[in-house]
Each structure stands twice: as C-alpha cells, then as structure tokens.
Amino acid sequence: MNFLKSLFFGSLIGFCGVLLHNFTPPFGYVASLLLTFLGIKVVGQRFFYLRYQIYAAAAWLAVVIRAGTPGNGDEILVYGNTYGNLFLLGGFIAIVTALISRGSKSI
Secondary structure: OHHHHHHHHHHHHHHHHHHHOOOOHHHHHHHHHHHHHHHHHHHHHHHOEHHHHHHHHHHHHHHHHHHOOOOOOOOOOOOOOHHHHHHHHHHHHHHHHHHHOOOOEOO
C-alpha cells in the first residue's frame, strides 16, 4: 500500500510542479523546485525508507516527461523554453539532492 501512496504523491508533486513552473516566470520556477525538493523529503519522512522516495521520484519523472511530450492535439505543458529546460534539469537535481540528504533509512 505504501508503494501506491508513494507513486500517488510523486505524481501529485510532478503535476503541481508542471503547472507551477511557468506561472509568473522567476517565482513560479523557484516555487516548483522548492515544491519538488520538499515533496520528496516529505515522502521520505512519511514512509521512512529510501525506496519510497525513489518510487515517488520515478512517478515525478514519468509525469514531467509525459507533460513535455506533445499529445493527440499537439498540446504540451513543459515547453522547450528556458524555464521548461531549467525545470527539467533543476527538478532532477532537486530530487537527487533530496535523495542523498540525510534523514531516510536505507533501502
């Protein structure tokens, strides 16, 4: 059950980050990175093990990659502009930083 909860929280973090990163450009971007970092840390504190943080990070990545690819109607949520590219790179760095920082038990 914790597996499904961590996947849900990771996808929720990714969804909120995708919608927030392009809102009022410098502040929304910073807020989305902060949300990503703190969200992964909260998953680690709630479920105690690193594996659940990794599951949440994988769900975040799946949502962000899907939001960055064109859909049936050519809609796209993460554009290839400066903030879109920085969101992909910065979000991944925020997740790695949250994973390697102390606080979670090993796998």
